[in-house]
Amino acid sequence: MIEQVFRDQWGRVLASLIGYFGDFDLAEEAAAEAFAVAARRWPSDGMPDNPAGWLVTTARNRAIDRLRRDRVLAAKLHLLAVSESDDTMRETSGIPDERLELIFTCCHPALAIEAQVALTLRGVAGLTTEEIARAFLVSGETMKRRLTRAKTKIKTAGIPFKVPPANLLGERLNAVLAVIYLIFNEGYSRETGLAAEAIGLDRVLVTLLPGEPEPQGLLALMLLHDARRNARFDDEDLVLLKDQDRSRWDWEQIAEATTILDRAISRARRPYTLQAAIAALYTEDPPDWLQIAALYTELADLTGSPVMNLNRAVAVAEADGPAVALALVDTLDLGDYQYWHSTRAELLRRLGRDTEAAAAYREALARARTVPERRFLEKQIATLSPS
C-alpha cells in the first residue's frame, strides 16, 4: 500500500524538489531520504492527508539542514535563502505539479536517447536503477553510469527545467512521446512491466497538457495494443491478430481508448492518433480494410515512413488480394527490415509460391530479435511444402 503511494508520488515529489533546488542529484537524495523517513513513520503514525506535500516538506527540510551543516555546499545556500522565507509551505498545503518540467528535462534532445529513456523511468516513473537495468538487459553498474552521466550533463550543459516555449513545444513534445512509445514497445516485445509504466507516463502528460491532442492519441494507441496483451501469446508462442481469442481482449480498456481517440482525432490528425484509429479498426470483426489502407496512406504522407506503406500493403492484401499487395511491397526499399521480409513471405505463401516464401521467411528469421518471433517464423517455414 505504502509502496504504491511511493511509486505514485515519486515523480511529483522529485519534480518539485528539482524545481526548488535546481539540482537533480540533490533533489534525488533529498527525496530518497524523505521516502525513507515515511517508510519508518507512516506504518505507525498513519499516512498524512497530503502525502506528496508531506514528502516534499520533509525532503526540503532535511536537505536544508544537511546543506547548512555541509560547508562545502555553502555556496548553494544563497539559493536557499530566497525560498526559505516561504515558510507557509506546510504539510497540507498544495505543491505545484512540476512533473511536466521534469519530463521535458529528461527527454531533452541534448541527451542521448538511452539516457532520455532511463532518466524518464527513474525521474518521472520512479523505477529504481536496478529495475531499469533489468528491463534493458544491462548491468546495474552500466545503468548507474548512464544516469550519472546524464545528470551531470543536465547540470553542466544547462539543460533547462522548464516547459519549452511555444515555438519549441511541438517538436519537444514529439520527442517526449517518442520516448514514452519506445518504453512501451520495450515492454511490449518482452514482459517487463514497462508497458504499464509508459501508459502511466502518458496519462501524466494528458492530464498536464489537456490542450494537446497527440498525447491522447498515443494513450489511445497504447491502451488498444495493451488491451490485447493476454491474447498475444499462446504459452510462449506469438499469436497473430487474426488468430487471437477476442474474448481475452480487455474490452473495457478498448472502450476507454476509443473514447479518448474520438476526442483526439476530432481535433488533429497526427501520427499517433492515426495509428490509434487503425488499432481501433483492427478490433472490429471483420476489420474495415479499405479504411485501414486509407489511414496508412495518410500516415505515410504525414511521416514519410516506408514502414507505413508496408502496413498499408497488409491491409491492401485483405481488401484486394495478395498479388496487388505484393506488387506494392516490392516497390519499398526496406531490405533491412524484418517485417518487410515476413510480410513478403506471407504474401508469397498465399500466392502458393512456397519456395520464395520460405526464402523470405529465412531472411526475416535472420533479423528477428526475440525468441517468440523466431519460433513463429520457424513454424511458418515448417508449414511450407518443399518444392
Next chain:
Amino acid sequence: MQYALLIYRDETVAQGETEEEQAQVTRDYWALRSEPEMIGGAGLHPVETATTVRSQDGQLLITDGPFADTKEVFAGFYLIEADDIDRAAEVAGKIPAVRFGGVIEIRPVIETPS
C-alpha cells in the same frame, strides 16, 4: 552560464555563390557579434595555415597542419552568455556556416572561480 559555440565547416564549400552573397555572409558573421548574449569570438584563417605543437621525447615538436585531418575543420567560435542550452542552440542556429552544411558544437565553459 557561458557557452562556446565551435564552428566546424568544410572549407572547400563556398559560403555563398556570388561575391555579393559571400560579402553578405561575412556581414552576417559580424552581425552576430551584436546579439545580446555575445561575449566574444574569433574567425580563423583557413586550415592550411595551421601549425601544430606537441611534446615528443621532452622536445617541442612543431609541425605543419591541423591537429586532425578531417573534412570539416575548426573554423572559429563565438563565446556567449545564455540562460540555458535552448537559448545557446538558438544563437548557434543563426551562425551562417549552418546554412552551408557546417556544424556547431556547443560546449559549456568552465566557470572562473570567484
